Amino acid sequence: MVDLKASVEGAAPGARPARDVRGSLWHDAWLELRRRVIFWLSMVILVVACAMAAFPSLFARLGPNEHCNLRMSKKGPGGGAIFGYDLQGCDYWSQIVHGTRASVLIGVAVTVFALLIAVALGLLGGYYGGALDAIISRVTDVFFGIPFVLGATVVLVAFPGHGIWAMTIVLVLLGWTTMTRLMRGQVIAIRDTDYVQAARALGAGDLRIMLKHILPNAIAPVFVVAMLNVGNVISGEATLDYLGVGLQYPDVSWGLQLNVAQVFFAEYPHLLVFPALFLTATVLSFLMLGDVVRDALDPKLH
Amino acid sequence: MRYAVHRLLQAVPVFVATTFLIYAMVFSLPGDPILALAGDKPVPEAVLQALRDHYHLNDPLIVQYGLYMAGVFLRGDLGETFTGQPVSELLTDRWAVTAQLAATAWIFELVVGIGLGVVAGLRRGKLADTAVLAGTTFVIAVPVFVVGYTAQIVLGLNLGLFPTAGTDDGWPTSYLLPGMVLGSFGLAYVARLTRTSVVENLRADYVRTAAAKGLRRSRIIGRHTLRNSLIPVVTYLGVDIGNLMAGAVVTEGIFNLPGIGQQVFQSIQLQEGPVVVGVTTLLVMIFIVASLLVDLLYGVLDPRIRRG
Numbered sequence: 036m037v038d039l040k041a042s043v044e045g046a047a048p049g050a051r052p053a054r055d056v057r058g059s060l061w062h063d064a065w066l067e068l069r070r071r072v073i074f075w076l077s078m079v080i081l082v083v084a085c086a087m088a089a090f091p092s093l094f095a096r097l098g099p100n101e102h103c104n105l106r107m108s109k110k111g112p113g114g115g116a117i118f119g120y121d122l123q124g125c126d127y128w129s130q131i132v133h134g135t136r137a138s139v140l141i142g143v144a145v146t147v148f149a150l151l152i153a154v155a156l157g158l159l160g161g162y163y164g165g166a167l168d169a170i171i172s173r174v175t176d177v178f179f180g181i182p183f184v185l186g187a188t189v190v191l192v193a194f195p196g197h198g199i200w201a202m203t204i205v206l207v208l209l210g211w212t213t214m215t216r217l218m219r220g221q222v223i224a225i226r227d228t229d230y231v232q233a234a235r236a237l238g239a240g241d242l243r244i245m246l247k248h249i250l251p252n253a254i255a256p257v258f259v260v261a262m263l264n265v266g267n268v269i270s271g272e273a274t275l276d277y278l279g280v281g282l283q284y285p286d287v288s289w290g291l292q293l294n295v296a297q298v299f300f301a302e303y304p305h306l307l308v309f310p311a312l313f314l315t316a317t318v319l320s321f322l323m324l325g326d327v328v329r330d331a332l333d334p335k336l337h
Numbered sequence: 338m339r340y341a342v343h344r345l346l347q348a349v350p351v352f353v354a355t356t357f358l359i360y361a362m363v364f365s366l367p368g369d370p371i372l373a374l375a376g377d378k379p380v381p382e383a384v385l386q387a388l389r390d391h392y393h394l395n396d397p398l399i400v401q402y403g404l405y406m407a408g409v410f411l412r413g414d415l416g417e418t419f420t421g422q423p424v425s426e427l428l429t430d431r432w433a434v435t436a437q438l439a440a441t442a443w444i445f446e447l448v449v450g451i452g453l454g455v456v457a458g459l460r461r462g463k464l465a466d467t468a469v470l471a472g473t474t475f476v477i478a479v480p481v482f483v484v485g486y487t488a489q490i491v492l493g494l495n496l497g498l499f500p501t502a503g504t505d506d507g508w509p510t511s512y513l514l515p516g517m518v519l520g521s522f523g524l525a526y527v528a529r530l531t532r533t534s535v536v537e538n539l540r541a542d543y544v545r546t547a548a549a550k551g552l553r554r555s556r557i558i559g560r561h562t563l564r565n566s567l568i569p570v571v572t573y574l575g576v577d578i579g580n581l582m583a584g585a586v587v588t589e590g591i592f593n594l595p596g597i598g599q600q601v602f603q604s605i606q607l608q609e610g611p612v613v614v615g616v617t618t619l620l621v622m623i624f625i626v627a628s629l630l631v632d633l634l635y636g637v638l639d640p641r642i643r644r645g
Binding site for chain 2: 173174176177180181182183184185186188189190192193266270273274277278280293297300301304307311314315318319322323326
């Protein structure tokens with residue numbers, strides 16, 4: 036951490052955001068990333084996943100829950116259906132493509148909101164310290180202590196009939212604490228550095244110091260955790276769907292498909308394998324992306 | 338000592354706020370449990386009132402919460418269900434199952450996770466390191482219920498290496514496979530954390546000093562590097578005890594283990610508030626006590642924390 040900070044200071048002196056400067060941390064990271072196969076591999080998978088989420092009709096022959104034929108129920112791959120059919124006799128490939136949107140949208144939205152909360156609270160608590168910091172830290176502890184699956188289940192059962200956005204709110208509520216703690220730690224490590232004091236001596240206000248000097252230099256590790264977090268959120272959302280308390284039919288999602296598959300997987304493994312494959316590939320891509328970005332941002336490894 | 342007291346004082350409000358939040362959430366679950374008790378038969382108003390008074394349902398939420406916590410701490414009483422059965426009685430056997438499951442998973446994480454992490458860290462960039470990194474990323478990416486079903490089919494059913502469900506074979510046999518599944522995520526995390534920590538510590542100045550003084554490599558690694566590398570791992574392992582017990586719900590469902598996870602999950606859907614609150618309160622307590630112990634241990638392991 037200390038080395039990282041030192042290099043940020045050296046690379047980006049003064050008020051300019053670090054990413055504009057040639058030879059800055061972000062610029063170096065990009066040069067490093069360009070050469071990594073894993074980076075491009077996960078980017079390709081994620082671009083495909085995002086395209087499926089945004090324009091499912093480009094990939095799927097049929098709409099969600101469309102042209103289902105109960106006589107084809109649970110039939111394995113073959114004929115016109117490369118992934119076979121699901122329990123309702125819908126084309127499994129189309130269903131899985133349409134399931135992408137829920138996972139990707141919730142994963143990204145939850146992370147963006149959690150990141151915003153983390154940046155705001157981390158900056159305020161870390162920068163001002165004192166009573167404000169104590170309150171923010173204790174509130175963070177409270178939410179950190181709530182067990183994820185049980186807490187989410189209680190809330191989701193209390194408010195039935197929830198869609199993607201309600202799921203997002205619940206997952207944000209239980210998922211903003213880790214990044215907030217990290218952000219606060221980063222801010223505390225940076226707020227007393229020479230360049231922050233120099234900015235203050237030059238008459239910069241608190242808001243300007245926080246946004247222009249501390250934020251660009253504190254965000255890198257939080258950003259990495261956010262990328263890893265997208266994968267974890269997608270996995271967590273699928274777990275809630277799988278338990279039957281998350282999204283409900285007629286919504287289409289990978290977690291719901293796995294929920295149905297749990298009863299029949301012994302005889303009809305394709306029901307489990309295909310959604311699990313898509314889910315794992317997406318989560319894995321976010322995790323690998325986070326990993327390579329972390330390596331690229333860590334000057335110690337260069 | 339001042340550090341310990343300070344941490345303890347911080348933990349108390351966190352405990353109160355967390356449990357109150359859970360209490361409020363659980364009792365905002367839809368439906369009236371007293372009416373549900375009677376099924377579709379009409380109930381005289383006087384009986385309803387008497388039952389509501391008996392369960393303190395007419396008092397403000399904060400009073401109900403206070404009475405409940407007083408019961409928990411003064412009499413060890415977790416309340417009773419709306420059918421009159423004491424919650425603690427309902428849970429006694431189930432706690433044992435979940436505790437055994439979580440303990441198996443935890444030992445698995447500790448031994449295999451740290452082992453893999455140390456090997457990978459010492460051989461950074463070699464084949465073993467790459468294999469551990471790739472394997473752990475994969476394990477983290479696959480949701481735990483997919484791991485569970487796959488393990489159950491392949492290792493349990495097809496290869497017949499482990500019992501597939503239930504607790505008939507007792508500990509440890511029945512708990513090996515579920516424990517490995519439950520611990521797989523944490524194991525991957527511990528291995529990666531250990532690896533990073535070992536890699537960082539191997540480059541520290543004190544290691545160079547030790548090498549310059551002519552110490553043997555085995556001694557440098559054993560006495561200096563490992564000891565310092567394990568500090569962050571200890572933190573994670575401590576916090577993970579609570580996570581394992583709370584996360585057991587999925588694993589217990591797959592392997593049909595009659596633990597608290599299954600019980601709570603059913604109780605949430607049946608709106609059995611007292612059971613949910615009882616279990617969650619205990620889980621939060623375990624979580625907070627474990628974090629507290631870890632923090633204190635951390636202070637012992639790393640003097641900078643204690644004095645800072």
